[in-house]
Each structure stands twice: as C-alpha cells, then as structure tokens.
Amino acid sequence: MIRWFAKNDIASNLLLVAIVLAGLYTAFNKISLEVEPSHEIGEVEINMRFRGASPQDVQEHIVKPIERTLRDLPGVKLIDSKARSGSANIDVEAEEGVDLRELRDEVETRIGAINTFPGETERPEVHIPNTSNWREVLTVAITGELSETELYKTARRIENELLNLPEISRTDMRGNQPLEISIEADDQKLSDYGLSFEDLVGAVRRSSLALSAGSLRTPVGSIMIRTDGQAYTQDDFAKIVVTAADGAQIRIGDLATIKDGFEDAQMMTRFNGKPAIMIDVLRAEDENAIKISDAVHRYIDQTSDFLPSGVGVSAWDDESIRIRGRLSTLGNSLLMGAGLVLLVLGLFLRPMLAFWVVIGIPISFAGGVLLMPYFGLTANTMSIFAFIIVLGIVVDDAIITGENIYTKLREDLTPLDAAVLGTKEVATPVTFGAITTIVAFIPLSYFPGFWSAWTSQIP
Structure with missing residues (x-):
C-alpha cells in the first residue's frame, strides 16, 4: 500500500486534495459551533403558583399531594421539590432509557386528577427542560429610567426585532415582573345588583378554568384531553358573566374596573x-453560536441610535467568546507548529521534505473533521481541546517519519525507495504510539450520566 501510493503520486495528491476539500465542506456545513456539548437532563419539571401562600402552606397543599401521586410512577428515579413563598418547583428525574415525553404526559395526567388544590392556586406547568434542544448564546440587556410598562414595551419590541433576524430562532425574556390583571369592584354597583365580591370571585373561578381530562392511548401515541376556558386578557375577564339575585346576567366589566399591569415587585x-x-438569545443544536453572536452585535450597533432617549442596549455574558478563544488557540498552534517544523526541518533536512511534512498536519486534521459528524461530535470547547492535544502527536509523527526518509536518502537510495523504506521502518512504532494514546482516552467515552456529554468529545 505504501509503495503503491509512493509510485502513483497523482492518485496520492488527488486523495489529499479530496480529504482537504471534504474536511472544509464538513467544517462549514455539517458541524455546528457551540460552546458546550449538547446534553439532555432526563427530568420533567413542574411549576405551580399559590399566590400569597407561605412556604409551609405551599409544601402542605401543593408539594405533598404531588409527591404522593407521583411516588409510585414507573420510570421515576428521584423527586426533588422546592417550596417557596407563593410557588412550588418539583423536578422529577427519570431513570435511564425512559421516554421523557411519555413520562411528562403521565405526570400531567396524574397532577390533573388531584382535586385537593386550594382555589388560589394556578394551573400547574409541566414541561421537559429545553437543555438538549436550546442553549443560551448571550444575553441582551435593555436598560433605562422608564416606567415599568414603557421598559417592558421597549424590551418586547427589541425581542421581536431580534427574532426577525434570520440567524435567531428563539429568545427568552426575564427580569420583568409577571403580568397581572387586577379587578377592582365598584361597591355601589355590586349593591345595586344584590351581589357581593365573593360572587365575582366565584364567577372568575368557574369561568376562567382549564381542566385535564386524562389521556387517550392510540396506536400512534397518547392524546391529552383537556378543556381550556382560561381567561388571559383584560377583555376576556370583562366578558365573564355574573348572575344577580334576580337572575339578571351582568358582565364583570360592568361591575368592576379591570386593569392590565404587573405584579408587585x-x-x-x-x-x-x-x-x-x-x-436571553438561544440557539438550536444545528445553529452556529458565533453567527448568532455576530448578528446580535450588528443589531445593537445599528439600533442604538434609534432607541428612545435614555434607553440603552448592551450584550453581555457572550458564551461564543470561549469558543472563539479555543478556535484562536487551535489556529495559532497550527500556524506556530507548522512554521517551526518547516523552519527546523528546512534547515537540517531538505526544504521539499520539510514542506511535505508540514502539509501532512492540516490533512490529518481535515480527515478528523470529516469523520466528526459520523460520531455525533460538534465543534465545541471540548472537541477543540482534543484537537489541540492531538496536534503535538501529529507533529511528532510527521517529524519522525520525515527524518527517517531523509536518513535513507543520505544512504544513496532513490527518492522512491527512501520514501517507501523510511516510512515502513517507522510505520509500526508510529501506529502503535497513536493506538496507545487512543486506548488511554477511550474510557472517557463510557462516563455515566451527566458528564458523558463532555468527556465523550475527547476520544
């Protein structure tokens, strides 16, 4: 094989060019740039609000009933609950191999069957955390000495403009107070119709309600059945009907002032x-973190002059900086390594031989990049770190092989025989040297649990 490639230089050169072109195509089109390897947290998250309740009340009336109903659920490894003032957060950790979507549906069905929640509680939110599908790239901060409403409107407009950029597919807003609809009843009007404030509260509870009716299993999957009469807007609440003592139907909007606003801070x-x-600007698994970061910074530069007076927009916590640093380190190491090898071998060996030794370094890397998608690897801080480790091995092997070929040339062998014999003599030790390094790192591929997403990138 070595002699055939040495004799057929056209085929060898075509193969090298093909590897480089295929590696470049793969790098720019099939490998996503991300800061950290994508990973999935195998859990279902439950959030439920109990306005005005103390942590003890939240634990007694929300956390304990949910824990009791989920305790014997198949596929559940651990239930981690947190009770805070006014809200509860419950993480249901799944066992290995459990379908999270089916587990989420079952959790939602069981919680929907609980009928002991106090009337002041809100509908529970059951979802799978988006850690595997969406990752944060950077955060855009909107600042200004404005009213809460004006700052929120400005932030919402900026968020919509960011989502209109082709590079950005999802954002999450945080830091604003939750929206709140307040109903301020007119005592005189209530008295005129023979109604009390409790009648209004009861009408809202009955008319603004979303109920789960369980799930229906079909050959193609599970179908969740629920009724959704939840009111969300000022107009929705204004249209809720209250029945007076004489049977008259009155809308809440005629009895009270309804305001859209924010909760107390x-x-x-x-x-x-x-x-x-x-x-927070997020990216999907196949999206490029650096392109997203560049798009956000361009948007900020172009928009800052057109914002209302006193409003500022800044980008911070940019995770792409880390991967830019690793890529810069890899690029600088490649250039420095290639330059030093070319200089040293050019001085002490033949310049043409030094050139081909240096050419072998990027070709080796291009071959590695070409194989990355087939092993489920992406360009992230861990995989780039692995390339930096390998760089020294590749350079060492190239120098050893080149030096041995030069030795054969000095023994008056023809260039063809020197290339073949010099390569054959060191092929076995060089190959086994690489294999021992591979074997040393293979155990990292079998790390269990959460850290496997990081360690498996190195081998």
Missing part, C-alpha cells in the same frame, strides 16, 4: 445601576 433586575430587562 418581589425582585428587581438592574444592569450598570439602571433598571433592566434581559433577553
């Missing part, structure tokens, strides 16, 4: 000393 977000709302 329990947490404040400030950036550089000013009130702020944050927009």
Whole structure:
C-alpha cells in the first residue's frame, strides 16, 4: 500500500486534495459551533403558583399531594421539590432509557386528577427542560429610567426585532415582573345588583378554568384531553358573566374596573445601576453560536441610535467568546507548529521534505473533521481541546517519519525507495504510539450520566 501510493503520486495528491476539500465542506456545513456539548437532563419539571401562600402552606397543599401521586410512577428515579413563598418547583428525574415525553404526559395526567388544590392556586406547568434542544448564546440587556410598562414595551419590541433576524430562532425574556390583571369592584354597583365580591370571585373561578381530562392511548401515541376556558386578557375577564339575585346576567366589566399591569415587585433586575430587562438569545443544536453572536452585535450597533432617549442596549455574558478563544488557540498552534517544523526541518533536512511534512498536519486534521459528524461530535470547547492535544502527536509523527526518509536518502537510495523504506521502518512504532494514546482516552467515552456529554468529545 505504501509503495503503491509512493509510485502513483497523482492518485496520492488527488486523495489529499479530496480529504482537504471534504474536511472544509464538513467544517462549514455539517458541524455546528457551540460552546458546550449538547446534553439532555432526563427530568420533567413542574411549576405551580399559590399566590400569597407561605412556604409551609405551599409544601402542605401543593408539594405533598404531588409527591404522593407521583411516588409510585414507573420510570421515576428521584423527586426533588422546592417550596417557596407563593410557588412550588418539583423536578422529577427519570431513570435511564425512559421516554421523557411519555413520562411528562403521565405526570400531567396524574397532577390533573388531584382535586385537593386550594382555589388560589394556578394551573400547574409541566414541561421537559429545553437543555438538549436550546442553549443560551448571550444575553441582551435593555436598560433605562422608564416606567415599568414603557421598559417592558421597549424590551418586547427589541425581542421581536431580534427574532426577525434570520440567524435567531428563539429568545427568552426575564427580569420583568409577571403580568397581572387586577379587578377592582365598584361597591355601589355590586349593591345595586344584590351581589357581593365573593360572587365575582366565584364567577372568575368557574369561568376562567382549564381542566385535564386524562389521556387517550392510540396506536400512534397518547392524546391529552383537556378543556381550556382560561381567561388571559383584560377583555376576556370583562366578558365573564355574573348572575344577580334576580337572575339578571351582568358582565364583570360592568361591575368592576379591570386593569392590565404587573405584579408587585418581589425582585428587581438592574444592569450598570439602571433598571433592566434581559433577553436571553438561544440557539438550536444545528445553529452556529458565533453567527448568532455576530448578528446580535450588528443589531445593537445599528439600533442604538434609534432607541428612545435614555434607553440603552448592551450584550453581555457572550458564551461564543470561549469558543472563539479555543478556535484562536487551535489556529495559532497550527500556524506556530507548522512554521517551526518547516523552519527546523528546512534547515537540517531538505526544504521539499520539510514542506511535505508540514502539509501532512492540516490533512490529518481535515480527515478528523470529516469523520466528526459520523460520531455525533460538534465543534465545541471540548472537541477543540482534543484537537489541540492531538496536534503535538501529529507533529511528532510527521517529524519522525520525515527524518527517517531523509536518513535513507543520505544512504544513496532513490527518492522512491527512501520514501517507501523510511516510512515502513517507522510505520509500526508510529501506529502503535497513536493506538496507545487512543486506548488511554477511550474510557472517557463510557462516563455515566451527566458528564458523558463532555468527556465523550475527547476520544
């Protein structure tokens, strides 16, 4: 094989060019750039609000009933619950191999069957965390000494403009107070119709309700059955009907003033000393973190001059900086390594031989990049770190092989025989040297649990 490639230089050169072109195509079209390897947290998350309740009440009336109903659920490894003032958060960790979507449906069905929740509780939110599908790239901070409503409207407009950029497919807003609809009843009007405030509360509870009716299993999957009469907007609540003592039907909008607003502030977000709302820019698994970061920075540069007076937009916590640093380190190492090899071998060996030794370095890397998609690998800080480790091995092997070929040339062998014999003599030790390195790193592929997504990138 070595002699055949040495004799057929056209075929060898075509193969090298094909490897380089295929590696470049794969790098730019099939490998996504990300900061950390994609990983999936095998859990279902439950969030439920109990407005005005103490942590003890939340634990007694929300956490304990949910834990009891999920305790014997198949596929559940661990239930981790947190009770806070006004809300509960419950993480249901799944066992290995459990279908998270089926587990989520079953959890939602069981929680929907609980009928002991207090009337002040809101509908529970059951979802699978998006850790595997969406990753944060950077955060956009919108700051300004504005009213809460104006700052929220400005942040919402900026969020919509970001989503209109072709590079961005999802954002999450945080730092703003939750929206709240307040109903301020007119005592005189209630008295005129013989109604009490409790009648309004009862009408809202009966008319603004979403109920789960379980699930229906079919050959193609599970279908969730639920009724959704939940009111969400000011107009929705204004249209709710209250029945007076004489049987008259009156809308709540005729009995009370309904306002859209925000909850009382329990947490404040400030950036550089000013009130702020944050927009997290996320990416999907196949999206490029660097392109997204560049698009956001371009948007900020172009938009800053057109914002209302006193409003500032800043990008921070840019995760793409880390991968830019690793790519820069890899590129600089390649250039420095190739330059030093070319200089040293050119001085002490033949310049043409030094050139071909240097050419072998990027070709080896192109071959590695070409194979990455087939092993489920992406360009991230861990895989780039692995390339940096391998760089030294590739350079060493290239120098050893080149030096041995040069030795054969000095023994008056023809260039063809020197290339073949010199390569054959060191092929076995070089190959086994690479194999021992591979074997040393293979155990990293079998790390269990959460860290396997990181360690499996190195071998």
